[in-house]
Amino acid sequence: MTATGICSVVLGGLVAAVTEPLGLAHGSWLAAYLVLVGGVAQAAMGQARFRRSEAMPRRGWAQFGCWNLGNLLVIVATLAGAPLVVDLGSALLVIALVIAWRAARPGVGSAARPATGWGSPLVDHAYRTLLLVLAVSIPVGMALSQLRHS
Template identity: 50%
Template sequence: MFGTASIIVGGLVAAVTSPLQLAHGSWAAAYLVLVNGVAQIALGASQAALAAKPSRAAVVGELVAWNAGSAAVIGGTLMRLPLIVDAGGLLLVIALAMMIATVHGKAAGPGWALWTYRLLLVIVLVSIPIGLVLAHLRAA
């Protein structure tokens, strides 16, 4: 639900970026679609297929950390406040750690699905510090 909403909002942001001359509009649209939309859907679907039975608290915690982190990354970037972006990045790392903990050891699904899930987690995890460095460079 949140991932799909992010993809729709990202599309709307992309549609108004050029006419409104938003400086970070295309970046915000891409972030909404790819990170908060597609990645969230892919990680959530993978976790649902692989985790034996994730607790409701774990899933809610992941959703809150992921979406609050993404909101902080977008808001901090648009306001040129890299410390807010850093806080958002930290929330994203917390969400990823929760996802790793939820799908641990031998998962319920096929081995290739587990390794694909882990690879996606690593890709997102590696991209976070890169984004944080870029946020600080842009704000300077």
């Protein structure tokens, strides 16, 4: 997830670079989405999984698949003006967040973790806060999509 997130950040930067020259109508939205949701958020989830490698390992692939397919559906549907498909992609993002939240619970995969640095409770709290912010932003994005295309 970390590597895919980094690639998404780079792709978002490239989209930002060509938005004005190519006159992309949704270019700034797409660049921001790729960087923040597809990139930064996914890289954070990847690092959290890496730090807690024993926490729900099989569900890591489900989280990865739901997050990336959900992002792809949201992007394509937004560009195509298909708000119901945005909702479907958003549902996959919620599933990925639920998997991430369950893996990030205190005590899950935390045996022998250091109290400072990347294994600290403060970092865990910040990560769970990021997951909550993402969870709140999903229905906001769905509502905006519906309003924009109705």
